[in-house]
Amino acid sequence: MKKIIFLVVSAVLIVALSGDTFGIRMGIVDDVPERSSAQSTDSVDVEPETETEPATEPAPATTETPTETPTSEPVTEMPTETESETEPATEPVTETTAPETTATETESTAPETEGKPKSPYGEITYWGKYSDEQIKTLKEIEDLIAFYHLPISVMGITLDGWNTFSYNAYQTYFSACTIKAPYVLSVLKYMEKNGISLDTKLKYEKKHFLEGTGNIQYSSFGTEYTIRYLINQALSISDNVAYNMLNDHFGNQIHDEYMIELGCPSLVLVPAGIWAVNSNVRDFAVCWQEICRYFDTGSEYAMCMKDACTNTGYNYACLNMTEWSYSHKSGDNYDETPRDAHNDVCVIWKERPYILAIFSEADYRDSQTCDIITQIANKVHYSLWP
Secondary structure (H helix, E strand, C coil): CHHHHHHHHHHHHHHHHCHHHHHHHHHHHHHHHHHHHHHHHHHHHHHHHHHHHHHHCHHHHHHHHHHHHHHHHHHHHHHHHHHHHHHHHHHHHHHHHHHHHHHHHHHHHHHHHCCCCCCCCCCCEEECCCCHHHHHHHHHHHHHHHCCCCCEEEEEEECCCCCEEEECCCCCECCHHHHHHHHHHHHHHHHHHHCCCCCCEEECCHHHCCCCCCCHHHCCCCCEEEHHHHHHHHHHCCCHHHHHHHHHHHCCHHHHHHHHHHCCHHHCCCCCCCCCCCECHHHHHHHHHHHHHHHHHCCHHHHHHHHHHECCCCCHHHCCCCCCCEEEEEEEECCCCCCCEEEEEEEECCCCCEEEEEEECCCCCCHHHHHHHHHHHHHHHHHHCC
C-alpha cells in the first residue's frame, strides 16, 4: 500500500517538474479549441440535422399558414369576383338597351317635338285602319292640343265601330248642359217601355225656376207644357227650366241605372242634383252610340229626340257646318261652380257617320278655347274623315 502511494506521489512530482511536457500539453489544450471547433461544426452539422427535423416541423406550420391565407384570400376575392360579375352583367344591359332607346326616341320624337311644348296628357291613341295622311292629321291635332293651356279631351268614333281615336279620354269635367241628351234618352226609353204618352202635360212651378238658357223661365207659374215640348226645348235651345221640370217628374234613378247599364258611370247625376260633375268624353261617346241606335228604331219617341237635337245652335264641335246634317248637344259653364266647362258632342251624318266629342275646362268666352275647338273639329270633319 505504501508502495502504491509512493508511486503516485512520485508521478505527480514528475509531472509538476516536467515544464516542457506541461507546455506541450497546454499547447494541445490551446489546439483543442480549434479541433473542438471542427468537432463542434460536425456536431452542429449533426445537431442541426437533428434540429432541422424540428425546423421542418415548423414548416408544416408555415405550410398551414399559407393554407389559412388562401382560405382567407378567396373570401376577399369573392366580393371582387361578384363585383366583376355584376359589372359585366350591368354593362351589357346598358350597352344593349340604351342605344336602342336613345335611337328610337331621337328618331321618333325629336323631329316632331322640336320647338313644340309636350302635352301633359300624352298622345292621341287610335284604333283601326288609318292611312299615312290620316295619321298625319291625328299628329296635327295632337300638336294643336299641346299648345292649349287648359285641360281638354277629344274622342271620335265611327258608327260602324271600325275606327276610333281619343286624347285624354278619362279626364273628368263638369257636364253642364251636355248631360241633357243622355237624360232625355233615359226618359224616352222608359216612357216608350211603359206606354207613357209624349203629350202628357207637366205644370211649371216656382220650384222649377232656373236662370240661364231657355224661355220657359219667363212664363207664368202654373203654365202647362207637354213632355214632347219640354224635350224639344231642353235639347234645341238647352232650356234649363224644361230640363228641371223633366227631372222633377222622372227623378234621377231611371237615368242613373240606365247609364250604369250602358257602362257610362261618369254620367250618373249627383244625388239630389241634375248635373254630372265628373263626366268624361269616353262615356259620352258610348252613350251617343246608343242614342244613334235609338234613332235607327224610327219610333215616335226616338224621332222626338232626333228632331230636337238636329241642326241646332251652340254647335261648337260642328261650327258653321253646312255640307252635312248633324245632331248634337253642347254645354257651357263659366261661373266656376263647380268648374268651367265648354263641351260638345255631335254626330255628323255623312255617308259614313261618326261621333265627335270635345270637352274643355274653359270659359266659352275664351277666344283661344273657341279657336282650338274649331280647328280640331275642322281637321276631323275635312281631313280625317272627309
